[in-house]
Amino acid sequence: MLAEFFREEKAQSEWSAIYIILILAIVAVLLITIVKPMFQQSQKIVAKTKKSLGG
Numbered sequence: 001m002l003a004e005f006f007r008e009e010k011a012q013s014e015w016s017a018i019y020i021i022l023i024l025a026i027v028a029v030l031l032i033t034i035v036k037p038m039f040q041q042s043q044k045i046v047a048k049t050k051k052s053l054g055g
Helices: 002-007 009-053
Strands: none
Touching: none
C-alpha cells in the first residue's frame, strides 16, 4: 500500500514541494549566515569613517 502511494503522481508532486521548501530554507539560512557578518562589518566601517570625519 505504501509503495502504491509513492508511485502516484500526487505523492510525487507533494514530495517535490517538500524538497523545494527544504532547499529554500537551506538557502535562507546560508544567506543569513553570510550576509549578516558582512552587514555588521560594514556598520563598523561606517562608524569608523564618521568618527574620522568628525561627524
